[in-house]
Amino acid sequence: MSIALGCDHGGYGLKLEVIKYLEAQGIAYKDFGSNSLDSCDYPEYGRAAAEAVASGECETGIVICTTGIGISITANKVKGIRCALCSDTVSARLTKEHNDANMLALGAGIVGTNLALGIVDTFLHTEFSGEEKHCRRITKIAAIEDELLN
Template identity: 50%
Template structure:
């Protein structure tokens, strides 16, 4: 799968780890920055990754900042994005199965490397269930289009 990834300076090191992990799993990963750990602003990278996912160029995105909250809020401002911030695998799995999330976010100050890998795996392995959940995702789209 093609995956877009981005972070801020706080998430930079964990982004490098997750990027390597995704590549080990056989995914094609494109890094949208930053490319060094110098201070930067998370909305820049939340927007970059979100626009790539919303355009259809990438079916999935992963974002990392200190908590995952700010960067996910930024991504969710882009139409068509359903970004979720998770600090454990169960919510990541259900977010894909029930909400058809297309961006996963987490915080480098909240989760360590091993837990981050578990969250990523749970999210990537899950599939949208459709059915009653499709109606709800469509309701979210309707709100977005108002």
């Protein structure tokens, strides 16, 4: 498994904690920045991580900003991305089981480190259910994307 990481200055500290977690688990990652606490714009880092997932360069992605909102909106502009902003482990589990989300967004100013790492762990270790109703819904999402994002 390879994880695309992206954050802005507001998510930088939490990204470092996620990196420690990934390294301890032996999970490969590619860091698309930001690499400091200097003020920057989340769209460039969210886009880079999302494009890596959409292209298949990375299997999944984790993006982080202060609330997780802006960077998740950005990631979801990339065709093929289903990025879910999660603030609890139940949402992280269900978005994988039901939506086959391929990216996770976190709000560093919303969730603490321990909860965030629990969310990451849940997201990375939950599989898509493959249930017909969920497949049908994901197919409908992809059809909307094909129609509107071309």
